[in-house]
Amino acid sequence: MSDATGLTSAEPNVIVRVWQRTSKIDPRYLIAFLITLVLVTAQLRYHMLGSYDRLVVALGVCLLTETAFSLFDRGKVVNLLSAYISGISLTLLLKPQGGSLLPFVLGGFLAISSKYVLRYRDNHLWNPTNFAVAALLLLAPNHISVLSHQFGNDLTTNVVIWIFGLIIAARVGVLHITLTYVASFLVLNALRAAALGQPVLAEIAPITGPMYQLFVFFMITDPRTIVRGRRRQIMVAILIAVMETLIRLASDKGWQLPTGFNAAPAFFALALVGPVAKWIDLRRAAYK
């Protein structure tokens, strides 16, 4: 297109316009969209919920707890998007013994209430879903397992979720965290496999699974629990990968760790490293 002076004005194309428009959207809506996409895809393609009652219970408990605690704490109901994301995440991640709904009740309550109880300088330290899953795996492994093999081990579903996830991570401004963690995971676990004389493919395989998709797009990138500053965020992502490698090494060596550490080492790496990093970050900010 030309103007009257004959000079060409650069009209952005559709993709760029959409990209620019999404910058005005609250990042939580983008994350909520992605987790909903994962849920809908998993259910329509793989019937992974089993029954809808667990979705209703997990979501209901998260929303109710957020409503009640925020009313009690702040005198008003806060935006419930965070509770929505936690509810969907728990529905996807928790696999209960005998079809019990109690883990979804407990998980939903622990996730949201942890935000109000486990605080430092008015900030919560754990990603709510990460805290709930790690706590349940530690306290009740006879009754709860985590998402291990779901989504059909299917490349197409993997690719779709990774593409949407990477786009949204970029839009939210946390892509560097995701990429740093993934790169660290690949390098560290390839090294671990070489050191132990184990097949490399088996050691890097977990990153292609759905549990790790939820981990890299919804847990380690949680805007409320990451540290401030790009360089520090990258450093923390590397530290989480290092901690996970250490947990896996201990499992390789046959150390008697709680079952949850073997079943979901990434979750426990984040649960151990994340709050300490956040605490140091908040403390530094306070001194400044």
Added chain:
Amino acid sequence: MAIPFVAAILLAMRLDHGAARAPSDAAHPGFTLRDETSAAGIRFVHHRPSFDPKIAAIEPHVAALGASVSVTDFDGDGRPDLYFTNSRFGAPNALYHNRGDGTFEDVATSAGLADLNRPGEGVSMGAVWGDFDNDGREDLLVYRYGYMGLYKNVDGRHFVDVTAQAGLHRWMNSNGAIWLDYDRDGLLDLYVTAYFRSDIDLWHLTTTKIMHNSFEYATNGGKNILFHNLGGGKFEDVTDKMGVGSTRWTLAAAAADFNGDGWPDIYLANDYGPEELYLNQGGRRFVLTTAGLESESKSGMSATIGDAFNRGRLDAFVTNISARGYLFQNNNLRLNQMSEAGRFRNVAEGAVADAGWAWGAQFGDFNNDGANELFVANGFISADSSKSYWYAMSKIAGANARFFEDASTWPAFGNSSLSGYERSRVYLNRGVAGWIDVAASVGVNDLYDGRGVAVADLWNHGAQDVIVADQNQPALLYRDYPDSSNHWIGLSLVGTRSNRSAIGAEVVLETGGLTQRRIVDGGSGFASQNDRRIHFGLGNREWVDRIVIHWPSGTQQVLQHPAIDRITTVTEPER
């Protein structure tokens, strides 16, 4: 806010550490199951196979099947006998003849049924009995990782290999087979399930890309085959014509008329995938239907058929995997609602949903109270109890299929256990109050890796004895001692217009508000076949109003007030 938070933490802790109070029924289940293996003279020990060294790293996993048990009266003396399969080259299968004095004698060698595990031919994975030629003697089909074999019973003591003449000389990597008369022509047909692809020779591998292409929706297993019995001792492959060639890594199959249209349907328990139900369209074709089975894909191990809640319907129980912290797939107890809703409804919850890594299972009224209990065998691989393969398994189980379809990319198994040393479960049926595990109180404490489970009245004593084939371990025989105040009735059916074994006949008992349905077994559970005689517990009822027999031919026979506390032989009326 901290108080409810701490309370939730404590409640979560209590889930695992709280003192579970056993229901009072657990102490008085009304029966005991005593291990009388040794007293009965059963000394069978299963040996697992060895395969091509190319898959040595995961051989314990690939070689973890093959222990089976099937029941029949091969010599027609009125007492059920037992057949166990072995799975190592040179290791003999066993045919235990019931001597009638409480003991058994292995006569497999003289019968010609011992030396069936030979290089070039394969190793046994299981066997099913059925009178395919209607000569009044039970014949045997042995399915293998290798060539299947059909052995004709010539005189009640000796068997001859008629595989080639029958047209059944085919290489399959099979873990299951059932006899059924799908077209109701009075001749037993044969459905053989396949696990690994049938072009794979596990001793001479040309590729290590032999594993499943999904842990959830695998479709690259061997193709199941339906053989139509043409008569004259010949069979014909009608798989494609009938539409039953699933390639979903089937581990078990069972046949029954689930939708009440008079034609036997086929129910499949598939590993790495959803269960499947093939509905029989008048004997002309089968149609795969979802029937509510697609709702949660699992690892089906056993297709067990029985009337779970005395509704006069045949329900399905399918075992799956549960491992603390790693995986809760949960067993399925599917109520048959095919007639009214066209689907099954999964009602498994609590104890019956989680038995561990569960394999063979069978319904049986062990206390003769008129309601079926459930016996479930558990445990996958018991090796070094201090090492678990679950952590290694978790690395690949969620990954993209490319990471595990090739056996060479799996972490090495070593001497690890994988859900090993798990005890069997015995679930007491309390109706709407649910099922409770009473294994310990009835005397079932073994920690073997159970596979095939069969129930039979071995001593004609009005009880449901349990036989368990354990992988790479000794077989077990549990003698059932039900509450002596309860009554029972047994029926031995002989087909005339139907197949002589009466396989597929469904029997409905009605008395004093009690309705129960049973089916003559042509193979069910995992790698097993029950006593083909029908057993009903009656509780304290001292008579039976009537029994209706639905013969496979379509004939209905009504027995009014049959005698109880005995086994009665019933012959199908000619018209």
